[in-house]
Amino acid sequence: MRSITCTVLIALALLLAHVQEGRADDSVLVYRAGDVTVMRLADKQGGVPPQVFAGADKALLEKELHGQICPAMFLTFLVKTPDDMVLVDSGNGEERQGRTHALLRQLGVPADAVTKILLTHMHGDHVLGLFSGKQAAFPSAEIYVEASEFRFWTDRKNMSRAPSGMGANFDNAERLAQIYKGRIRLFTAGDKLFPWLASVALPGHTEGHTGFLVERAGRRLLLAGDFLHCLAVQAAHPEVAVIWDSDQELAKRTRLQTLRQAAGDGTVVLGGHFANPGAVRFTERGAGFAYEFVQPDAR
Numbered sequence: 001m002r003s004i005t006c007t008v009l010i011a012l013a014l015l016l017a018h019v020q021e022g023r024a025d026d027s028v029l030v031y032r033a034g035d036v037t038v039m040r041l042a043d044k045q046g047g048v049p050p051q052v053f054a055g056a057d058k059a060l061l062e063k064e065l066h067g068q069i070c071p072a073m074f075l076t077f078l079v080k081t082p083d084d085m086v087l088v089d090s091g092n093g094e095e096r097q098g099r100t101h102a103l104l105r106q107l108g109v110p111a112d113a114v115t116k117i118l119l120t121h122m123h124g125d126h127v128l129g130l131f132s133g134k135q136a137a138f139p140s141a142e143i144y145v146e147a148s149e150f151r152f153w154t155d156r157k158n159m160s161r162a163p164s165g166m167g168a169n170f171d172n173a174e175r176l177a178q179i180y181k182g183r184i185r186l187f188t189a190g191d192k193l194f195p196w197l198a199s200v201a202l203p204g205h206t207e208g209h210t211g212f213l214v215e216r217a218g219r220r221l222l223l224a225g226d227f228l229h230c231l232a233v234q235a236a237h238p239e240v241a242v243i244w245d246s247d248q249e250l251a252k253r254t255r256l257q258t259l260r261q262a263a264g265d266g267t268v269v270l271g272g273h274f275a276n277p278g279a280v281r282f283t284e285r286g287a288g289f290a291y292e293f294v295q296p297d298a299r
């Protein structure tokens with residue numbers, strides 16, 4: 001009896017070790033496009049509760065979510081090229097228990113090795129990782145942000161145009177402007193920023209919400225920020241918005257257009273909040289879209 005108990009315990013321990021290892025592996029997923037490597041970092045677990053959806057009736061949410069919270073995550077992306085180490089979004093930071101910095105250390109990437117940080121938009125869960133108290137968490141990085149997005153959040157007169165509860169974003173914008181003074185590079189959505197990366201206008205979630213398209217060796221990877229929060233609901237029903245969208249109608253049009261284009265040209269889409277394993281290819285189905293997960297490449 002004792003030996004059986006012992007065997008069961010060892011088996012359980014191995015299983016647990018395996019599960020923990022699996023989790024550790026899931027926190028960094030790799031996607032390659034030629035000589036560009038995109039590493040998807042799990043900044044923090046998350047979820048989209050049903051009450052956040054706008055324009056969805058109860059029956060639809062029940063059908064897609066079965067009374068559950070929609071699985072989602074907070075994600076950042078480390079992009080390595082032969083010349084650069086670029087971060088797309090910075091996550092929740094130490095203030096909200098974001099893990100991006102810990103994952104970078106785990107990957108052997110010191111904070112001062114990150115040369116550029118591209119922001120999809122300026123909500124807290126995408127910018128707080130830039131700060132270490134009153135200091136820059138990335139001492140050598142230039143911050144790339146879309147011009148209208150930066151202007152919106154750095155002008156408190158716009159507070160009445162933002163969804164309720166967004167006041168802290170104006171404080172964060174002020175901190176960003178002070179702490180990274182002289183190192184902020186404003187661009188216009190649609191600009192090609194580097195030979196291997198173009199910005200893509202995806203407005204609606206915020207004023208100047210932007211995606212970043214990595215195109216290399218025939219592969220297209222779109223780092224799409226918050227154009228879609230919950231795959232389980234908003235792929236099949238792109239007309240469903242979330243209350244965090246600044247302009248829900250514009251966000252819907254952007255979502256539909258982005259999904260249609262990605263389905264048409266086979267672009268692999270990596271959202272800022274997609275559930276594991278994260279990278280997705282869409283196909284048109286009825287009035288909405290079906291999706292399949294794209295397997296990550298070996299590390």
Ligand SMILES: [Zn+2]
Pocket residue numbers: 123125126226272273
């Ligand atoms: Zn977000």
